[in-house]
Amino acid sequence: MYPTANHKNDQPILNVSHLTFRYNGRDALENITFQLHEGERIAIVGPNGAGKSTLIKVIAGVLQPTSGEVNIYGTRPDRHVCIGYIPQRNQVDWHFPLSVADVVMMGRSAKLGPFNFPRKRDWEVVHHALETVELTNLAERQIGQLSGGQQQRMFIARALAQEAALMLMDEPLTGLDAPSQEGILNLLDRLKSEKATVMVATHDLDQAATHFDRIMLLNHRLVAFGNPADVLHTDNLLNAFGGRLKPVDGQSVLNIDDCCDDGERP
Amino acid sequence: MSFLLEPLSYAFMQRGMIAALLVGIVCAVVGTYVVLRGMAFFGDALAHTILPGIALGYLISGGERDVLFWWALGTAVAASLGIGAISRNSQIKEDTSIGVVFAGMFALGIALISTVRDYAVDLSHFLFGDILTVTPHSLWLIAIFGGIVLLAVFAFYKEFTTISFDPILAATLRLPVGLLNNLFLILVAVTVAVSLQTVGVALMVAMLVTPAATAYLLTQRLSRMMLLAAVFASLSGIIGLYLSFHLNIASGAAIVLTATVFFLAAFIWKRTRNT
Numbered sequence: 119m120y121p122t123a124n125h126k127n128d129q130p131i132l133n134v135s136h137l138t139f140r141y142n143g144r145d146a147l148e149n150i151t152f153q154l155h156e157g158e159r160i161a162i163v164g165p166n167g168a169g170k171s172t173l174i175k176v177i178a179g180v181l182q183p184t185s186g187e188v189n190i191y192g193t194r195p196d197r198h199v200c201i202g203y204i205p206q207r208n209q210v211d212w213h214f215p216l217s218v219a220d221v222v223m224m225g226r227s228a229k230l231g232p233f234n235f236p237r238k239r240d241w242e243v244v245h246h247a248l249e250t251v252e253l254t255n256l257a258e259r260q261i262g263q264l265s266g267g268q269q270q271r272m273f274i275a276r277a278l279a280q281e282a283a284l285m286l287m288d289e290p291l292t293g294l295d296a297p298s299q300e301g302i303l304n305l306l307d308r309l310k311s312e313k314a315t316v317m318v319a320t321h322d323l324d325q326a327a328t329h330f331d332r333i334m335l336l337n338h339r340l341v342a343f344g345n346p347a348d349v350l351h352t353d354n355l356l357n358a359f360g361g362r363l364k365p366v367d368g369q370s371v372l373n374i375d376d377c378c379d380d381g382e383r384p
Numbered sequence: 385m386s387f388l389l390e391p392l393s394y395a396f397m398q399r400g401m402i403a404a405l406l407v408g409i410v411c412a413v414v415g416t417y418v419v420l421r422g423m424a425f426f427g428d429a430l431a432h433t434i435l436p437g438i439a440l441g442y443l444i445s446g447g448e449r450d451v452l453f454w455w456a457l458g459t460a461v462a463a464s465l466g467i468g469a470i471s472r473n474s475q476i477k478e479d480t481s482i483g484v485v486f487a488g489m490f491a492l493g494i495a496l497i498s499t500v501r502d503y504a505v506d507l508s509h510f511l512f513g514d515i516l517t518v519t520p521h522s523l524w525l526i527a528i529f530g531g532i533v534l535l536a537v538f539a540f541y542k543e544f545t546t547i548s549f550d551p552i553l554a555a556t557l558r559l560p561v562g563l564l565n566n567l568f569l570i571l572v573a574v575t576v577a578v579s580l581q582t583v584g585v586a587l588m589v590a591m592l593v594t595p596a597a598t599a600y601l602l603t604q605r606l607s608r609m610m611l612l613a614a615v616f617a618s619l620s621g622i623i624g625l626y627l628s629f630h631l632n633i634a635s636g637a638a639i640v641l642t643a644t645v646f647f648l649a650a651f652i653w654k655r656t657r658n659t
Contacts (some may be wrong), residue, residue: 179558180555199556199558201556202556203556214420214549215420215605215606215608216545216549216606217605220545221549223542224545225553225557227543228559230542232540235542260605262604
C-alpha cells in the first residue's frame with residue numbers, strides 16, 4: 119500500500135497555523151492561521167495573484183510551507199489521501215485519450231495500491247460518483263468532448279471516488295456560463311449531505327456570499343475570515359482588493375471590478 | 385507469393401522480422417506515453433547521448449557486436465536519469481540544456497569512433513542501425529529486455545497514466561511521483577538500448593513517436609492507442625524489411641519511412657473526415 123496517515127478524530131479537519139510560503143524571494147502567503155470544521159463550505163476570495171492557488175496546493179500537501187504548520191486531522195497533509203484536489207480547467211490536457219470514467223477511476227489509484235487493477239467495488243464507487251454529478255450517460259465520452267461545467271463535475275466525481283473528506287477546488291466557476299455555474303453550486307449544496315468539507319477559490323463575491331458558510335478574504339495574508347455578513351465590509355474588501363473596488367450606489371454591497379487578469383484599474 | 389516468401393528463406397531475414405516486431409511493439413507502448421507527455425525531444429536526445437557509450441564499448445571490445453547492447457543499456461540508463469535531473473534543475477530553459485548536453489555527447493561519440501581507421505561503416509551502423517545483422521544472441525536480449533519493459537508498463541499502467549495526465553492528482557494521492565518518473569525514464573532508456581540495432585540512434589525517435597502519434601490521431605482511448613501503435617509499428621517493421629530486401633535500401637530507413645507513410649495517411653484521413 120501507498121502511505122496513508124491516520125485521522126485523529128478529536129482534531130479539526132484542517133488546522134493552519136502561522137503558515138508562510140516564500141516563492142522567488144517574496145511571501146506568497148504570509149502568516150496565515152485558521153481552522154475548518156467538518157462539513158463546512160468555505161470560499162476563498164481575493165484578486166488574482168493573491169495566493170489562492172498556492173494556499174490550496176500547500177493544504178493539499180503538494181507544496182511544502184516555508185514556515186508554520188498545516189495539519190489535517192492532526193497530522194501533516196503529505197501522507198493523507200483524503201484530500202481531493204480539483205485543478206483549474208486550463209491546466210488540464212483535454213486531448214488526453216481518456217474517458218470520463220477513466221478519469222474518475224484515477225481517484226481510486228491510492229485506494230487500489232500498486233499492481234492492482236480496478237475491481238467490481240471500485241467500478242461501483244465510480245458509477246455512484248458519476249450518478250451524483252449527473253454524468254452517467256457521458257461516462258464513455260472522451261474528456262475533451264465535455265462542456266466546461268461537465269468537465270468540472272467530472273473532477274468533483276473523481277474527488278468523490280477518491281472518498282475525499284476535504285475537497286479543494288481552484289476557481290471551479292471561472293469561464294463557465296451562468297447555468298453551468300448554478301449547476302456546480304447546486305451540486306456543492308447537495309454534497310453537504312455527504313459530509314464533505316469544501317474549500318473553493320473564487321473571485322465572485324456574490325456567489326461566495328450566497329452559497330458558502332464562511333468566506334476567507336485573502337491577499338497574501340488573511341484579511342478576514344468569517345460569516346459572509348461579518349466579512350463583507352468595505353474596509354475588508356478594500357484591504358483585500360485595494361484600489362480595484364468601487365462602491366455601487368453607496369450601498370454596502372460592493373462590486374468588484376472583476377478583471378484582475380489584465381491588470382486594468384478603475 | 386515469392387515476393388513475400390523468398391526473403392523469409394534467409395535466416396537473417398527471419399531474425400530481422402522477429403526483431404522488428406518485438407522492437408516495434410515495445411517502442412509503440414513506451415512511445416504512447418512519450419507522445420502524451422510531450423517527451424519526443426527527450427527521446428531523440430537520449431538516443432544520441434548514448435553514442436559515446438557505444439563507441440567506448442566498441443573500442444574496448446574490438447568491434448564485438450553482442451556486448452554493445454550492455455554498453456548501450458548502461459549508457460542509456462545513466463543518460464536518461466542525468467537528462468531527467470538536468471531538466472528538473474536547469475537554470476536555463478530545459479530544452480536548451482538538453483540540447484547542449486546531447487550534441488556534446490554525440491560529438492564525443494563520433495570523435496571516439498573516428499579514432500578507428502575506416503570508421504565510416506561502423507559509425508553508420510550505430511547511427512542508422514542494421515537489423516539484418518541481429519544475431520540469435522541479441523535477439524534473445526531484445527526479447528528479454530523488451531518483455532521486462534512491457535511487464536513494467538502493464539504493472540504500473542494506472543500510475544504512469546495518472547502521473548502523465550495529472551501530476552498534482554498523483555501527488556495528492558501520495559503516489560511516489562519522483563520514483564515513478566525515474567522508473568519511466570529508465571524504461572525509455574531500456575527501450576532505446578533494445579531498439580539500437582533496428583533503427584540506430586539517429587532514427588530512434590521515429591520508432592518512439594511516429595506509430596504512437598499515428599494511433600493518437602485515430603483513437604481516444606489510451607489502451608487502444610497503445611494497441612494501435614503496436615500494430616502500426618509491427619506493420620512498419622515488416623513492410624519496411626520487405627521494401628529493404630526488394631528495393632535494396634537501408635533497413636532502418638525503410639522501416640521509418642513506412643511508419644511515416646502510415647502517419648501521413650492517418651493525418652490526411654483525419655483531416656478529410658473533419659472538414
